[in-house]
Amino acid sequence: MTIDPWRITGQSEIDSYVGSRVELAVLLANRLTATSAHGRPVTPPSSGDERLAAISAGRAESGRPPGPLTSALTAADADRLAEVAAELRPMFGAGPRIVEAAAGLNRLLVRHGAVPNLHGDPDRPLVLAFHRPDAGLVDAWAADMGTALAMVIGVGQAARLGACQAGNCCLVFFDTTRNASRRFCDLSCQNRAKASAYRARRRA
Template sequence: MLLVNELAISRARGRDVVPPATGQDRREAIQQALATAGLPQSRSLTDSDADRLAVVALRLRPVFDPEERIESRAEGLNQLLVRHAAVPNLHGHPDGQPVLAFHRADADLVDAWTSDAGTALAMVIGVGQAARLRSCEAGGCESVFFDTTRNASRRFCGLSCQNRAKASAYRARRAAETA
């Protein structure tokens, strides 16, 4: 989701956003988004990697579109998983416990990130939870998210979009009452 929201949308929280267009800008945007999310930054992320990840983000974007048929969402993910050689295996550091990953131990950063993200999304779809992969329903926002609510009823990427949508609906009702 982080990659899609940083590199593949043009509207967020009611405002136009311009996705970064160069490798350096993309790399900086990814690093900033990782830091904001409380995730470790990648020291090995290059400008070239960031450019390749922008292509991946564009291919992942339809997975979050509820209007897209589930079969085409699955097919797009399958193609991505094959292209980036996703394969489950255990690997890790020599002095630590092995971890389950969905990329080869020798995979480059883009293949590793894409394989792991693509597999996670495929697992969500495969267990019948595709409806939890959502796009914000607020006007002027294309952000994507994973709905973690108990009844899968979340409609907005965040509180600011929810507030904007509710205020807009209130103004529309008031205008209809006075008309």
């Protein structure tokens, strides 16, 4: 399977499932583990209720309002997902550390029982998921996100799992540009970095 047909080229979304799970990993890493964003320190949520609210708010802001699965999340699930997010974060911006990061990802896949599996309802087409049909919600999310990241890395596209290069920002992102040239989490950080570089040149 290749991630190429997804949004990177604008062709048929054969791998939209992979892309959506990578974006879910981005959301959880940013909402549950980030300690700085856009030049300012931030405090990650520390309680299950706060983490649950952060996940729901993040999905709503990304255009994915809470569905049945998100609504089924509990505060205890959110605490476990924060641990999963912390394990997934090293995949982003890994650079030469990718082999070490991948070893941690392999352990996560085993622990959460990742396995290719066809899921579907009687009146809907089958879809390929990466968790057992009987997996709990946290294991299902972890297996799906971990496998999606592994697939991106496994086709030589690890560079698309980016970390913001602006100062005082540890947000991560999935780079879907054609030439994998994205360096910042958003335009505000890009502008901050340009302004900082300009001031440095003026001082020099």
